[in-house]
């Protein structure tokens with residue numbers, strides 16, 4: 361029997377699989393495929409927890425499942441493959457008169473990325489001496505600026521390796537703290553949307 365991939369079941373769970381794919385997958389489930397039912401079940405629980413995170417304390421079992429899924433590196437390797445990359449539209453370090461970055465001094469850099477209709481505002485504070493980075497950001501819908509972007513998962517990977525994950529608040533704001541390293545990619549996973557990828561600059565570049 362041909363099964364469907366984890367990525368496809370994740371799309372299915374989020375309701376963003378194509379209509380044709382939906383029909384095929386429903387049909388496959390009706391055939392009582394245990395492997396795929398388990399996969400779908402896992403994603404449904406992860407999504408449920410992600411949606412409710414912060415609103416109340418979900419049952420310990422759901423938290424355990426979600427944590428295992430989130431912590432497992434291979435659960436996120438699909439992200440770079442399905443994400444669309446955002447376009448950099450502003451970088452404070454590239455502005456005329458921007459102060460050059462000095463070796464070990466703490467510094468802040470701001471970025472704006474666009475992936476229609478979303479705009480992602482990022483502020484990266486680095487402390488090279490401690491090899492530490494604080495990232496704060498906000499996801500905004502440029503077509504509907506007054507409305508909140510809800511259900512936003514933010515995942516940080518380094519060459520497909522899981523580094524950190526957080527859930528944005530109802531205003532689309534999020535923050536992450538991590539060690540300074542190269543090859544970082546940030547993924548903005550908005551409920552019901554194709555994931556958005558952002559390549560973060562390497563330290564000292």
Ligand SMILES: [Zn+2]
Nearest residue numbers: 363364393396
């Ligand atoms: Zn199957």
